[in-house]
Amino acid sequence: MSYASPLGCLRLRQALATMLASTRGLAPPADNACITRGSQMAIALLAHALLRPGDVIAVEQLGYRPAWESFRLAGARIVGIPVDERGLCVDALERMIARHPIRALYVTPHHQFPTTVTLAAGRRIQLLELARTHRFAIIEDDYDHEFHYDGRPVVPLASADTAGVVAYVGTFSKVLAPGLRLGYIAAPAPLIDQVAAHRSCIDTQGDQVLEYALAELLEEGVVQRHIRRMRREYGARRDCLVASLREQVGDHVAFTVPAGGIALWLRAKRGVDVDAWARAAKRRGAMIVTAGAYTLDRRPQPFVRLGFASLNPAELREGVRRLASALRGA
């Protein structure tokens, strides 16, 4: 009885390397990539490889709570860095580092989770320089790279990483189906070796059939065609949601139309209690998530996130109608 490589099947890693080179300006050799069961496992493996109990990891706040759970599991202390309309506030990170060294930073630069903003170009350069100087690792979670509607997707931090400080995390679960757990890490070889050793300890190997199937679908361009179709469809859904919101709740919320991603981020205007709104909406069968879910201290803030990827235009219009009704009745 023999088992597969803990890095995942070589053919998939080769197809992945080709895809990353053509879409992201990233060219990891196949041995610098590890196939994982979705981005959650990727983040958990990196947390284990990079962090020791007591280490500090900086995260975006607002940010992605399930990643924080993995960092806590590794025994790390989590410090939140603010996010504004140009993404992570790198100046704030720099001030923090001056006081407390950090071991790693977890960041979603493409479509920031949950605010959807893209990290500005100047900040990207500043951030890479900071990581190089202060020797901390950057975990770059590019969970919805493919879903960019206006212009081309922004290339990852990893593509400009000459110092070997960035571990890049991507996933096919959003492109294909959430039930298919297929993500990956592209990172410098020593880190990937640690990741692979830990991977085989928690999960002997991935789904070989699934990995070979995805390799073939990538080689034949099927995934790429599917992504182009999804991009058109999701772009239309975004536009539909934007139009419906402007028409029906435009007096109560403000928002910037995001260039990509799978959600809109709304600021509630004065007088709107977002948590009461969310409860009233839920009673009407419409789900919105309020900002407290994305903070370290769960303190309420006047923002809500509206996912649009899983609803068709008719459902989106009906959803907004219910949100408007909830706003009147909240």
Next chain:
Amino acid sequence: MSYASPLGCLRLRQALATMLASTRGLAPPADNACITRGSQMAIALLAHALLRPGDVIAVEQLGYRPAWESFRLAGARIVGIPVDERGLCVDALERMIARHPIRALYVTPHHQFPTTVTLAAGRRIQLLELARTHRFAIIEDDYDHEFHYDGRPVVPLASADTAGVVAYVGTFSKVLAPGLRLGYIAAPAPLIDQVAAHRSCIDTQGDQVLEYALAELLEEGVVQRHIRRMRREYGARRDCLVASLREQVGDHVAFTVPAGGIALWLRAKRGVDVDAWARAAKRRGAMIVTAGAYTLDRRPQPFVRLGFASLNPAELREGVRRLASALRGA
């Protein structure tokens, strides 16, 4: 987008509970079971839930190294307890505990790995009593429960556990295919809750299609029929290997015919260097594993393990012929 339960699909847990009740005298409610990706993930999850850095876990020595890796990952200190022809030496464990408290014990009582012996009935009672008195957890790995040829399989320690100290680990990967990662833990509810929380942190969910498929195959009795066929086939393979060994290398090795399991455990007689034998066998295309692989210190011992499950009778006879040739040429 919503995800499945971190415990695994309910229908599979129900089918599993029915199977455990009828084959092992174990009747965990479906909520006391967690489906995992093979026994490796089960052991890693239990290690994380039970052990804190510095905790001591006792293991069988000779024993199963990949489990030890999981315990080390959790920061535990590993202490080896000897195994004799009646399984784990529970007296030795008791003497050890008198000096150093332990947090957990990892044990393979059915067909001890790698020596294939079954833990004697008296020792089972003594062990459960010891765990109850000294409040340590028992991780019972019953990795090849199904493969028992002489009489009925021995029921697990877990079936006599009235104190809630045993976490039972089983797997379908050996029954179906090593590439299908399907194992499980049956354990008291508080422990299962911890396991589930950790599971969703390292791997959002299992393979839903696979889990539903296995549930259906269990409900329809297909797995059970397959096991009966495998048991006949593997029993015949064991007998074939035994006969070939007696005929061709009987002067150089001694062994007890195991009542179950998927391997034979041979003691090399005086004058046989097992590592030289293994190297000579490998050159002839026959793989045997020597005892050093199953020790904490990798110190050589005059034993080898011969797996027979994956070879048909003709292959087994040819394999033994090569072993005999290697013995002459070693």
